[in-house]
Amino acid sequence: MKIAVVLGTRPEIIKMAPIIDEIVNRGIDLCLIHTGQHYDKEMSDNFFRDLEIPSPDYNIHVGSGSHGKQTGLMMKGIEEVLMDEKPDIVLVQGDTNAVLAGALVASKLHIAVGHVEAGLRSFDMTMPEEINRRACDIVSTMYFIPTEESAINLLAEGFSRKNLFITGNTVVDACFRHLEIARKRGFEEKSLADLDIGNMDNILTLTMHRAENVDDKSRVTNIIGALKELNQMNIIFPIHPRTKNTLQNFGLFDELNNLNHVHIIKPLGYLDFLQLTAKSSLILTDSGGLQEEAITLDVPALTLRYNTERPETVTAGGNILVGSDKDVILENANKILNDEEFAEKMRNAPNPYGQGNSAEKTVDAIQKYYDEGLLNIEAPEDIMASFERKMALIKEDITVKEFEEKNNALIHMVFDGQKMFFPNDELNINEMCVTYDIYE
Template identity: 40%
Template sequence: MSRRVPASRLSTMVVAGARPNFMKVAPVLRALREREHAASLVHTGQHYDDAMSEVFFDELGIAEPDHHLVVGSGSHAAQTAGVMLALDPLLRAESPDVLIVVGDVNSTVAAALTAAKLTIPVGHVEAGLRSRDWAMPEEVNRVVTDRLSSLLFAPSADAVDNLRAEGMAASRIHLVGNVMIDTLLQQRDRAVRRPVVADLGLADGFVLLTMHRPANVDDPAHLADLLAAVADAAAGRDVVFPMHPRVRAIVAAQPPNSALVSTVSRLTVLEPVGYLDSLALQAAATIVVTDSGGIQEETTALGVPCVTVRPSTERPITVTDGTNQIAGTRPTVVRAVIEARLKNPGEPRRPALWDGRAAQRTVDAIEVFVANGSPHPTD
């Protein structure tokens, strides 16, 4: 019979590297420490701007990381190699029972590969998500991380199906729910009391826009067309655009009379916002337009219509059981989808197990795994 491991026997290392990771590690760290397990936190520094990382630690009440790798920006290869080189000596020194990684960024796959080379078991939070778009670096990261992981923590039933279809042993797969929703439900009341909407003087019915993926923003002409499609569809509504540093650099590089600069002038542009202000803006928006994976989930949990500017999603449950709709990346189609959703937003829905207990179920599975001898993923 499976049993949980005593607290004194369980040591973990948790790795975070980018904004979406922070909301996922917070409830897992809390659950581990509530049970008096040792849990060291490694911040790789993949997002190194305060507005993109440290502010989230402050708002979520996450203690200062035990280790900060300060990897910073760079190519996919440079970031992955940087994390591996910096993490290897830490793993050798601490030798945790389990390394926990979250999401699908370069830090995730780099940490998983480093641990696997040292035969340290890996637990992947948010396992099994698939877009089946190999042009997305995140898809490569997801698939490789899952293959290396002994513990696969699936957020939804479709993720379990994906893992089973890829031949993963049932003993490795744990349907735990969505840990990011744990954080959202804990912070929602606090977030909606934030004054950001009033401070910006936003009228009812505003549209919230976020966009940062290279396929959408790296070509200034395409970016201008997408932003114009959103502004046109909004039909006089405020369009609030917290601008990612990547996009800000692209806009700044354009001549003042360019189509992109002209289109941006039609929007209410903000600096990147913290987690609580992001939730407050989402909760108050009539519709959210995004290319973010995490915001697809957050809007579903908040019951707010979402239009995703991507050809596919690794989170199809937000479409089948949530408030999300995939619009692709053709500006004319994006405009039409937004206009249709503004006229008919649909009914809010929330997937099963998005109940605020996913982190507790995750730690339950880790305890049983360690108590049973931490089998290798090929066992």
């Protein structure tokens, strides 16, 4: 078996590192393709080295550019590699342009696509990430899904549960793996060493980069207003260059930078940032990935957005959506700081993304599909004679697997009147409403 992995951005490299480990440790043939969309080859190679994973076999060097230009160049480069390497499956992770390009190219070459972190939905089609993840799911063969909630999103869109694998999220594997590497190295960024982070209390780590926040003067003014009043906290703000430029254009940068309790520093490397996150009392962010890392590292998070494709972090109790509302930000931040019972409850929120064995589950599923010949994509020889979709209230003591075998059916959705359930084989569906297909 040969597995190709397409990577484009640092978050993809970070989250795929545990899966790459698992592939290499099992002696499976690995083809690593880096689109090179964010940084030059030297920086990229250093990042792979820092995370102790193999350097890419191919670097396409697409650089920055518009969505169309970038995706087109990626598709051209990835197609050339896949036609030469002929992998059994191509793995893509998340929702970047590299995910879209890799999935489209592989599927058109009749190569199986495995989507890691499938099924996430913000239901906001103005987000390019939402378009990428939805398009990728349309052409994928295997779906490696972080939570049952994300699996239900795919069931509702009509995907077969037979191809859905709830593995947890590799962010958990990655956090544990990379924090160990980071602590061996210590802080490498001088600004963190100068601030003596190791002995600092009440750290609030702030990240803010999304256009809906930083490009909206009203929103960003409200957020800064809240930061001003959180003067009992040490606010560490690794600022993105674009965010800095926007704040300067709005005349807000100096106002924020002059606050004694706010420490604006340049962007951090991943390993330094992971240590900072672990040391924080509170995270204030509009990042998607940081919501996952925070709950994994038992750090309460307040998210500067009005929606999230990680709703399970909110449901679990480790994350609160505060938008850009100054009063809501202050209310929740102060509660975390001053109400120990409330803060402890957020810190102890159950991690919806698993216990750190997502990579193992993912490669197990791929190996099983390969052994059973299910990665082979071929035109069907037998055309389905008939197809019937039904809904029924089940009135017998029977599991999903037993019902499907008895009725030659495939169950899609299970509903108990209050909650949707993922139809695991062992789930007893007595007194539940199900939708299912019958094949003849």
